[in-house]
Amino acid sequence: MDQFHFKVNLKGMIDLLSNHLYSTPHVFIRELLQNAVDAITARHKVEPAYDGKINVEVYAGENPTIFIEDNGLGLSEEEVHYFLSQIGQTSKRGEDGDDYIGRFGVGLLSCFIVSDEIVLLTRSVKSEQTVKWRGKPDGSYTIEKVDSEMRPGTRIYLQAKSGYEHYFRVDQVKQLCEYYGEFLPYPIHFSDTRDSHRLNAELAPWEMTIDQALAYGRQRYEEDYLDAIPLRSTVGEAHGVAYILPYAVRINAKQTSRVYVKQMLLSEKVDKLLPSWSFFVKGVINVNQLRPTASREEFYEDPLLDVVRNELGDCIKRYLVQLVEKDPDLLAKIIQIHYESIKTLAKEDNELYRLFIDWLPFETSFGRMKLKEIREQSPTIFYTPSLDEFRQITQVAKAQSFCVVNTAYVHDTELIEKLPMIDPTIQIKRVNPTTFTDQFMELSFEERGHVYDFIRIANIVLQPYLCKAEIKKFNPDELPALYTTNEEALFWRTVEQTKEESNELFSSIIGQMSGHQTVGQLAQLCFNYQNPIIQRAIKSEDEEMKRMIVEVLYIQSLLLGHYPLRQQELHLLNNGLIRLIEKGMDANA
Numbered sequence: 001m002d003q004f005h006f007k008v009n010l011k012g013m014i015d016l017l018s019n020h021l022y023s024t025p026h027v028f029i030r031e032l033l034q035n036a037v038d039a040i041t042a043r044h045k046v047e048p049a050y051d052g053k054i055n056v057e058v059y060a061g062e063n064p065t066i067f068i069e070d071n072g073l074g075l076s077e078e079e080v081h082y083f084l085s086q087i088g089q090t091s092k093r094g095e096d097g098d099d100y101i102g103r104f105g106v107g108l109l110s111c112f113i114v115s116d117e118i119v120l121l122t123r124s125v126k127s128e129q130t131v132k133w134r135g136k137p138d139g140s141y142t143i144e145k146v147d148s149e150m151r152p153g154t155r156i157y158l159q160a161k162s163g164y165e166h167y168f169r170v171d172q173v174k175q176l177c178e179y180y181g182e183f184l185p186y187p188i189h190f191s192d193t194r195d196s197h198r199l200n201a202e203l204a205p206w207e208m209t210i211d212q213a214l215a216y217g218r219q220r221y222e223e224d225y226l227d228a229i230p231l232r233s234t235v236g237e238a239h240g241v242a243y244i245l246p247y248a249v250r251i252n253a254k255q256t257s258r259v260y261v262k263q264m265l266l267s268e269k270v271d272k273l274l275p276s277w278s279f280f281v282k283g284v285i286n287v288n289q290l291r292p293t294a295s296r297e298e299f300y301e302d303p304l305l306d307v308v309r310n311e312l313g314d315c316i317k318r319y320l321v322q323l324v325e326k327d328p329d330l331l332a333k334i335i336q337i338h339y340e341s342i343k344t345l346a347k348e349d350n351e352l353y354r355l356f357i358d359w360l361p362f363e364t365s366f367g368r369m370k371l372k373e374i375r376e377q378s379p380t381i382f383y384t385p386s387l388d389e390f391r392q393i394t395q396v397a398k399a400q401s402f403c404v405v406n407t408a409y410v411h412d413t414e415l416i417e418k419l420p421m422i423d424p425t426i427q428i429k430r431v432n433p434t435t436f437t438d439q440f441m442e443l444s445f446e447e448r449g450h451v452y453d454f455i456r457i458a459n460i461v462l463q464p465y466l467c468k469a470e471i472k473k474f475n476p477d478e479l480p481a482l483y484t485t486n487e488e489a490l491f492w493r494t495v496e497q498t499k500e501e502s503n504e505l506f507s508s509i510i511g512q513m514s515g516h517q518t519v520g521q522l523a524q525l526c527f528n529y530q531n532p533i534i535q536r537a538i539k540s541e542d543e544e545m546k547r548m549i550v551e552v553l554y555i556q557s558l559l560l561g562h563y564p565l566r567q568q569e570l571h572l573l574n575n576g577l578i579r580l581i582e583k584g585m586d587a588n589a
């Protein structure tokens with residue numbers, strides 16, 4: 001049997017890299033910097049005290065060229081053949097492979113996205129001989145021995161290919177070197193015809209004190225962060241800071257972190273490294289022990305990543321816990337701005353729940369209150385997870401001195417229902433509109449006699465709207481009527497609305513499905529006997545006036561409860577208002 005070897009079509013490989021693996025041609029700068037750093041790291045293993053250094057130069061002009069030089073380990077002629085001329089071959093996979101940024105043996109090919117030739121001059125620390133390698137995107141290469149006094153290290157020359165000159169502009173290259181290499185461990189010197197200076201920072205945020213990190217954040221990201229939380233993960237060998245945002249962010253907003261791998265920027269949009277509940281911070285993190293994907297723009301989703309994420313999340317939790325003692329004012333400020341994030345956290349973590357629940361704000365019938373204040377109101381906490389019901393209840397509940405919590409927002413129901421777990425003396429009670437209307441006072445026998453006519457007319461007016469009239473005494477006096485409904489009645493409202501909006505065939509199908517209504521399926525408009533307008537309506541001899549008052553109050557109650565108006569109700573609103581205006585004008589005429 002004959003045996004053959006695969007052949008690699010380099011053109012196809014480059015197309016794969018440029019169009020499918022890397023998100024931008026800019027990455028060639030990253031790959032060049034990374035190789036220079038790895039070469040210096042390798043040299044440190046044999047000469048620990050050696051001062052590594054990288055030089056980048058740009059020659060603008062007709063043939064824009066980039067030159068990048070390192071004083072790393074260099075390559076011997078044999079190594080050039082072995083590592084540079086075999087795709088996928090790398091010197092960074094050995095026992096000490098974890099110390100290097102590179103690992104796949106393809107990064108250098110990214111230079112062919114922007115250039116038609118890579119010229120590499122190198123001299124190994126183990127050899128006196130300088131070697132020149134010229135590689136082409138068609139897969140051919142040449143090697144020649146060069147007589148030069150070159151010190152050990154490597155120099156690479158790239159000339160822009162036609163159409164890619166803008167990637168070689170001085171400001172562009174400089175910006176990219178800063179972007180990827182801002183925190184690389186060795187100095188990067190940048191030169192053009194006018195100037196030469198060190199590009200990268202001396203210290204990274206994870207090496208700074210908190211005050212320095214905050215000053216850096218203010219200057220670099222133009223944000224006055226509330227504080228910076230130190231982050232550490234032993235397993236991932238990760239260090240960083242989590243900047244606390246000075247403004248509220250949407251719940252579950254994807255907060256991305258700026259993440260570095262061995263101090264080289266991986267991406268500024270990593271959303272996997274911090275837990276999802278930590279959307280109130282922006283991380284700047286360096287990781288040594290996680291595996292980047294081949295595009296080097298994300299991490300592999302593996303169990304190690306989970307462990308690192310948890311460790312970093314624990315740092316944020318510990319920080320919040322120690323703030324209780326150390327800086328309660330700052331904690332109050334953080335909670336005030338980021339309570340949604342902290343609620344998510346408290347829902348998941350019982351220890352934090354115990355610590356923070358009393359400080360978290362909830363919407364109540366008395367406005368926004370901290371749970372501590374709500375608990376001081378009554379030993380029983382009344383709540384409703386339905387926003388519609390809360391809107392109906394709120395005025396009546398308040399007038400009756402009931403503090404009702406609106407738990408319709410994400411996590412609020414779970415947070416309230418967890419309360420007895422931390423304190424068994426706390427009672428919680430889910431309420432609905434009828435909880436309060438049941439407590440309304442009934443009219444006396446005599447009063448019933450006075451309202452008989454008014455209620456009869458109200459029932460005639462309300463009947464087409466699947467609503468029945470009721471009259472009781474309740475607080476506040478200023479509230480003339482309260483519309484209450486239940487699931488069934490609400491369902492009927494929706495059915496009727498759909499019938500109005502759909503075509504004939506569909507509405508007859510809905511009609512057949514819905515059958516006949518029962519009393520339980522009716523909503524209720526409860527008039528307040530104590531309200532002056534209702535009193536006048538009851539006493540009025542004018543039947544037309546009574547009808548109009550019922551109509552307008554019905555619509556007003558629906559609007560108060562934020563119910564969408566059906567077509568016939570809109571009609572009623574328009575007509576009722578016009579008739580009332582006319583009545584008013586007649587009376588003044």
Ligand SMILES: Nc1ncnc2c1ncn2[C@@H]1O[C@H](COP(=O)(O)OP(=O)(O)OP(=O)(O)O)[C@@H](O)[C@H]1O
Binds near residue numbers: 031034090102104154
């Ligand atoms: N500046 C340099 N100094 C010394 N050797 C280098 C240099 N640049 C490249 N090499 C050698 O060429 C090999 C291939 O480099 P290449 O950038 O293609 O892949 P890599 O860095 O090994 O891995 P990755 O694809 O993950 O970047 C390297 O493993 C290294 O041995």
